[in-house]
Amino acid sequence: MIRGIRGATTVPEDDEKAVWQATEELMRKIESENSLQPESISHVIITVTDDLTSTFPARALREMKDYQYVPVMCAQEIPVPGSIRKCIRLMVSAEVHVPQKDVRHVYLNEAEKLRPDLSLTNEG
Known part of the structure; x- marks a missing residue:
């Protein structure tokens, strides 16, 4: 079954290296939490807030091993107005073999505030 897996993170500043590192960290965490391999991923949509203009975060994923396709x-x-700043969001569409309720969405750094109900740090 193809399912959507959400993730978000923030960076402290609009810096190419920071954006790339945060994007890769988020994707790796989504992979590990959902037992994903690049071959099982249909596509990834990345959004950024309007205060992140130093680079395309998609380039970070394209540089990752086995992500070139x-x-x-x-x-x-x-x-x-009032929304979280310096935020990178991922919507990963991938083949997973778990019910919708068991998909592991990942929110890191200040982005944990977006969905505290889904944050991995709030699981007991």
């Missing part, structure tokens, strides 16, 4: 696309998040 995974379709990846970037877009800009809607700039809603």
Whole structure:
């Protein structure tokens, strides 16, 4: 079954290296939490807030081993006043063999505030 797996993280500043590292860290965590391999991923959509302009985070994924054939696309998040800043979000569509309720979404750093109900740190 193809399922959507959500993830988000933040960076302290708009810096190419910081954006790439945070994007790779988030993708690796999504992989490990959901037992994913690149071959099982249909595609990844990445959004960033309008204050991140130093680089395309999709380039970070394309540099990862075995990701050269995974379709990846970037877009800009809607700039809603008061929303979390310097945020990178991933929507990973992948073949997983668990019920929807067992998909492990990943929220790191300040992005944990987006979905505290799904944050891995809130699981007991």
